[in-house]
């Protein structure tokens with residue numbers, strides 16, 4: 001059964017974390033081509049180390065790996081005080097990319113799963129934490145705001 005949707009449960013993990021976050025572990029390795037990444041989930045808990053990060057080589061580690069770490073809740077721009085809005089948008093905007101639950105060792109503590117259930121997992125493998133060339137759908141899901149049109153220069157009185 002999923003945990004309650006609302007709240008700052010300190011045991012929950014963010015499945016699109018930064019490598020410097022607390023309790024960080026490698027969630028998986030990104031495969032597929034640049035436009036259509038697909039996460040290969042690790043089948044065991046592997047803590048992030050400098051040695052693992054160095055395996056990314058010239059790339060940024062978040063382009064090669066996905067990390068899970070303690071959800072920062074109110075410190076994160078996606079947390080609205082109750083829920084992770086990133087997870088909500090991913091489920092509303094992105095298509096499912098798999099038809100069965102991916103094998104995932106963090107499911108029992110995953111904020112996205114806790115909040116959105118199976119729908120989050122069916123969309124999760126396509127997420128790249130650092131995406132330098134996101135599709136329009138991914139931009140919307142990530143919460144990018146279009147730059148507001150600047151007001152025309154007002155005619156001088």
Ligand code: SF4
Nearest residue numbers: 015104107110121124
């Ligand atoms: S959303 Fe699902 S597949 Fe993705 S990390 Fe959470 S539990 Fe795992």
